[in-house]
Amino acid sequence: MAFAEVLNRFADMDIVGVMERVTDTDVRRALANRVPSVEDYLALLSPAAAGLLEPMAQQAQQLTLQHFGRTIHLFTPLYLSNYCTNQCVYCGFNTCNGIRRAKLDDAQIRREGEAIAATGLKNLLLLTGEAPKKASVEYIGNAARLLRDLFPSIGVEIFALTEEEYAHLVACGVDSFTLFQETYNPALYADLHPGGPKRDFAFRLDAPERACKAGMRVVNIGALLGLDEWRRDAFFTGLHIAYLQRTYPQTDFAISIPRMRPHAGAFQPTSVVSDRELVQIMLAQRIFLPRCGLTLSTREPAELRDHLIPLGVTRMSAGVCTAVGGHADADETEGQFEISDPRSVDEMCAVIRSKGYQPVFKDWEPLEGAAGAV
Amino acid sequence: MEHSNNNDPLVIGGTELQSRLFTGTGKYGSDAVIPDVCRASGSQVITVALRRVDMHAATGNVMQHIPKHMQLLPNTSGARDADEAIRIARLARAAGCGNWIKIEVISDNRYLLPDGYETARATEVLAREGFVVLPYMNPDLYVARDLVNAGASAVMPLGAPIGTNRGIRTKEMIGILIEEIDLPIVVDAGIGKPSEACEAMEMGADACLVNTAIATAGDPVAMGEAFGAAVRAGRQAFLAKAGPVLSGSASASSPLTGFLGA
Numbered sequence: 001m002a003f004a005e006v007l008n009r010f011a012d013m014d015i016v017g018v019m020e021r022v023t024d025t026d027v028r029r030a031l032a033n034r035v036p037s038v039e040d041y042l043a044l045l046s047p048a049a050a051g052l053l054e055p056m057a058q059q060a061q062q063l064t065l066q067h068f069g070r071t072i073h074l075f076t077p078l079y080l081s082n083y084c085t086n087q088c089v090y091c092g093f094n095t096c097n098g099i100r101r102a103k104l105d106d107a108q109i110r111r112e113g114e115a116i117a118a119t120g121l122k123n124l125l126l127l128t129g130e131a132p133k134k135a136s137v138e139y140i141g142n143a144a145r146l147l148r149d150l151f152p153s154i155g156v157e158i159f160a161l162t163e164e165e166y167a168h169l170v171a172c173g174v175d176s177f178t179l180f181q182e183t184y185n186p187a188l189y190a191d192l193h194p195g196g197p198k199r200d201f202a203f204r205l206d207a208p209e210r211a212c213k214a215g216m217r218v219v220n221i222g223a224l225l226g227l228d229e230w231r232r233d234a235f236f237t238g239l240h241i242a243y244l245q246r247t248y249p250q251t252d253f254a255i256s257i258p259r260m261r262p263h264a265g266a267f268q269p270t271s272v273v274s275d276r277e278l279v280q281i282m283l284a285q286r287i288f289l290p291r292c293g294l295t296l297s298t299r300e301p302a303e304l305r306d307h308l309i310p311l312g313v314t315r316m317s318a319g320v321c322t323a324v325g326g327h328a329d330a331d332e333t334e335g336q337f338e339i340s341d342p343r344s345v346d347e348m349c350a351v352i353r354s355k356g357y358q359p360v361f362k363d364w365e366p367l368e369g370a371a372g373a374v
Numbered sequence: 375m376e377h378s379n380n381n382d383p384l385v386i387g388g389t390e391l392q393s394r395l396f397t398g399t400g401k402y403g404s405d406a407v408i409p410d411v412c413r414a415s416g417s418q419v420i421t422v423a424l425r426r427v428d429m430h431a432a433t434g435n436v437m438q439h440i441p442k443h444m445q446l447l448p449n450t451s452g453a454r455d456a457d458e459a460i461r462i463a464r465l466a467r468a469a470g471c472g473n474w475i476k477i478e479v480i481s482d483n484r485y486l487l488p489d490g491y492e493t494a495r496a497t498e499v500l501a502r503e504g505f506v507v508l509p510y511m512n513p514d515l516y517v518a519r520d521l522v523n524a525g526a527s528a529v530m531p532l533g534a535p536i537g538t539n540r541g542i543r544t545k546e547m548i549g550i551l552i553e554e555i556d557l558p559i560v561v562d563a564g565i566g567k568p569s570e571a572c573e574a575m576e577m578g579a580d581a582c583l584v585n586t587a588i589a590t591a592g593d594p595v596a597m598g599e600a601f602g603a604a605v606r607a608g609r610q611a612f613l614a615k616a617g618p619v620l621s622g623s624a625s626a627s628s629p630l631t632g633f634l635g636a
Contacts, residue, residue, distance in 0.1 A: 066537050068401070358404050367465070
């Protein structure tokens with residue numbers, strides 16, 4: 001069974017309408033359950049739960065401490081290429097946008113990697129647009145090989161691949177996968193992706209599962225909050241993780257909670273997620289999925305990020321530049337989106353420590369170096 | 375720290391330990407507190423996930439915070455099968471972490487329960503290579519016997535799933551291991567309060583490993599000290615042999631043997 005079948009079960013259900021009928025008592029019951037059910041998760045995302053954020057926060061903090069301790073894992077993205085054949089109406093890399101396009105060559109990749117490694121970071125996320133003729137799976141795998149000695153952990157946030165292609169990246173030293181479904185609403189998805197290979201909703205929906213099968217150690221998913229009614233997409237993101245956790249118990253999972261940001265192009269968010277609502281989503285996800293990582297990007301402003309640290313976040317980006325070549329070269333391209341927290345790695349570490357948490361740089365040891373396979 | 379049972383060492387892999395509390399390095403808000411926890415708790419064995427060790431880092435390397443006198447117990451956190459555990463163990467030894475290894479083979483990231491079959495497989499290979507192997511395990515008698523045969527130097531049954539602080543939920547099963555297995559029994563995982571560590575020691579466990587309950591306490595140093603005291607008290611109580619616990623109300627009559635007369 002694939003997650004599409006789970007999604008289909010809810011196809012005729014008015015999720016938002018059901019959430020509006022949730023009562024204060026339902027939310028309190030959800031908080032009292034040791035193992036929250038899907039119904040409990042739905043209650044925690046409801047308007048009624050918005051009035052109970054403090055008890056939710058207390059519980060979320062407790063669960064996070066128990067499972068992750070006082071630690072925040074740090075990573076940063078490296079944009080390899082911004083060529084793209086897709087027409088995602090909300091994205092700065094949209095093929096129709098007249099931005100400068102660039103792709104790093106081997107020497108530039110190495111230079112970017114060295115510039116990032118000099119900040120002390122050990123966990124790198126490689127990104128590209130979807131243009132396999134410009135930035136193929138082989139090109140991305142080669143980039144991973146070029147950077148292996150600098151970063152014990154390398155992730156990819158690229159276009160959806162086949163299982164064999166993911167396995168190729170794993171063989172090149174990639175150990176984590178990030179991919180956003182953007183929205184779990186198939187009709188809206190079609191509207192938002194009028195052209196390009198990304199139009200294939202089902203192929204993208206199954207990509208995390210293919211990544212698990214190919215041996216990725218960490219699989220990070222998310223919806224771009226604001227594209228659709230956020231309650232719906234947050235609900236399905238949680239269900240997606242729950243499905244993957246049950247099906248692939250050997251894989252670690254994480255959720256990102258990106259909100260729409262200003263970018264090149266005219267599209268503006270259809271729904272706006274307020275700070276309170278963002279917090280509610282985070283807390284509901286932590287309570288429903290206590291062992292799932294929670295990734296917070298620099299899309300969010302510095303002050304808000306600082307407040308969110310004790311509420312369940314486990315992974316944060318730092319020292320971020322969303323432009324191709326932006327870490328080593330002054331002559332960079334436009335970014336994919338505008339970041340709101342431009343702080344350096346050192347500055348982020350200082351803030352994390354001031355909150356009583358420990359910034360963690362390294363959390364994996366590549367095994368190829370070990371003597372003799374058995 | 376004073377050790378009250380100096381004539382009662384725990385011997386694992388030929389090493390004599392005065393403290394029966396093992397500690398960890400994960401989940402701390404700052405690794406800088408680790409030396410104080412070691413001192414306050416009296417612990418002499420500390421486990422560290424190799425995945426987190428960064429020998430090349432100028433700062434931020436957990437190893438810099440581990441006092442030199444501690445017996446290092448690197449663990450194979452992140453291993454999903456025996457092969458990965460074996461590779462991690464070899465990397466740990468090559469990185470200068472010594473030849474003790476705590477085998478953790480976990481391919482269920484929801485409950486973090488250990489895989490007994492793969493654990494035994496890794497134990498056999500590593501024991502043959504000269505490692506002092508301490509496998510983390512479900513308290514299952516058959517798995518424990520396999521681990522004995524595989525060359526383990528101790529077994530580390532879980533009290534409850536890792537990080538849950540739920541206490542010794544597997545008490546009956548750990549009791550069976552204490553009775554049947556001749557290796558040291560180190561109760562690992564699930565111990566949330568000093569009273570629970572004390573309970574494990576009173577039962578006859580040889581040692582306890584406590585990480586989450588210390589690392590996530592409001593005051594990890596004070597909690598470390600409390601655990602150190604609890605483990606010593608529990609051990610002392612075990613050695614002192616508790617008086618019998620009577621069930622029901624006491625009765626002066628002897629309904630079954632009264633016919634024998636006084």
